[in-house]
Amino acid sequence: MCDAPKPADLLAWYDRHARDLPWRVAPADRVAGVVPDPYAVWLSEIMLQQTTVAAVRDYFTRFLTLWPTVEALAAAEDDRVMGEWAGLGYYARARNLLKCARAVTQMGGFPTTRAGLEELPGIGPYTSAAIAAIAYDLPETVVDGNVERVMARVFQIETPLPEAKPEMKARAASLTPDARPGDYAQAVMDLGATICTPKSPACGICPWNGQCRARRAGVQATLPARKPKTPKPTRYGIAYLARRPDGSWLVERRPDKGLLGGMLGWPGAEWGDLAAEAAPMPADWADPGVEVRHTFTHFHLRLALRVAEVPDSAQPRVGTFQKIRPSDLPTVMRKAFDVAKAAMPD
DNA sequence: CATGCGTGGTT
DNA sequence: TAACCAAGCAT
Numbered sequence: 372m373c374d375a376p377k378p379a380d381l382l383a384w385y386d387r388h389a390r391d392l393p394w395r396v397a398p399a400d401r402v403a404g405v406v407p408d409p410y411a412v413w414l415s416e417i418m419l420q421q422t423t424v425a426a427v428r429d430y431f432t433r434f435l436t437l438w439p440t441v442e443a444l445a446a447a448e449d450d451r452v453m454g455e456w457a458g459l460g461y462y463a464r465a466r467n468l469l470k471c472a473r474a475v476t477q478m479g480g481f482p483t484t485r486a487g488l489e490e491l492p493g494i495g496p497y498t499s500a501a502i503a504a505i506a507y508d509l510p511e512t513v514v515d516g517n518v519e520r521v522m523a524r525v526f527q528i529e530t531p532l533p534e535a536k537p538e539m540k541a542r543a544a545s546l547t548p549d550a551r552p553g554d555y556a557q558a559v560m561d562l563g564a565t566i567c568t569p570k571s572p573a574c575g576i577c578p579w580n581g582q583c584r585a586r587r588a589g590v591q592a593t594l595p596a597r598k599p600k601t602p603k604p605t606r607y608g609i610a611y612l613a614r615r616p617d618g619s620w621l622v623e624r625r626p627d628k629g630l631l632g633g634m635l636g637w638p639g640a641e642w643g644d645l646a647a648e649a650a651p652m653p654a655d656w657a658d659p660g661v662e663v664r665h666t667f668t669h670f671h672l673r674l675a676l677r678v679a680e681v682p683d684s685a686q687p688r689v690g691t692f693q694k695i696r697p698s699d700l701p702t703v704m705r706k707a708f709d710v711a712k713a714a715m716p717d
Numbered sequence: 718c719a720t721g722c723g724t725g726g727t728t
Numbered sequence: 729t730a731a732c733c734a735a736g737c738a739t
Binding site: 669 | 718719720721722723724725726727728
Binding site: 415416417418419420421422423424426427461463464467492493494495496497498501513515516517518556557560563564569570600 | 737
């Protein structure tokens with residue numbers, strides 16, 4: 372018979388090895404009475420959805436500098452926020468971020484229960500539990516990819532995901548302590564991110580290595596099991612990049628729903644099995660001869676380009692000419708911009 | 718319950 | 729280098 376993993380052992384490890392993150396109240400500070408800012412916790416958790424700490428760090432700092440409070444964010448212009456989010460991905464998060472900030476401002480503050488939080492746009496089961504636990508130190512159970520991996524290993528759950536989700540959630544709930552639940556939630560995620568990693572877990576230095584069933588069986592690196600994924604198809608498209616003498620570019624704002632929703636993009640036909648010509652205006656379109664390749668969640672894209680210098684007088688059928696901050700563009704559009712700029716010396 | 722939705726680091 | 733995968737949510 373083996374003992375169950377002890378939350379106290381993980382908390383002791385966390386007290387010594389917690390990562391230093393800009394949105395985090397260090398365990399020693401929390402013991403000293405420092406209270407997290409729910410706004411900062413919420414902002415970080417939204418940014419961290421399916422996104423690595425390394426990618427989020429600078430975006431978080433920038434957002435908090437530009438908009439130090441939820442009221443400030445609620446008062447921001449949509450395009451400004453979308454532009455600052457550009458490059459971080461999953462742009463529905465940015466649209467929901469604004470909706471949520473405005474709802475919270477209207478309410479006079481963030482809800483203080485998990486159920487209340489989960490009613491807000493962009494906040495689901497994971498994020499509501501994370502904010503409740505981290506910001507308010509409520510005994511809620513967070514279940515993210517890290518927690519699923521740790522539970523799959525410690526309890527040697529061989530059932531593949533997503534079928535195993537309910538069992539993993541139940542196991543995780545069984546471990547959530549009444550003491551320091553906020554630090555505990557962050558501790559499990561830190562463990563998953565730094566020791567119980569997907570490929571080569573560092574079991575030798577894991578505080579739970581004595582209670583880990585998968586390690587005892589020697590199968591830790593194979594868990595969690597996952598249902599096989601369907602291969603990504605390749606789609607093709609053509610993007611049209613037109614520049615006026617004043618340095619403005621022809622761009623379109625994409626519809627709020629769907630791929631890159633609400634973001635700026637280059638005109639062109641919808642991407643599909645074949646690249647379709649769809650020039651937004653008559654011009655002397657040139658092929659820079661370099662294709663942009665980009666991979667989205669569920670398909671690969673090969674994007675051909677057409678570039679043109681156009682006079683101020685010419686009127687486009689679609690889109691508007693604007694001065695562009697390249698950092699306001701989603702990554703695939705910025706890649707196209709970089710190619711076009713290199714092909715069009717001033 | 719399955720699918721659509723970005724990007725970049727790691728292996 | 730191609731595949732994997734990350735502090736998920738909305739529909």
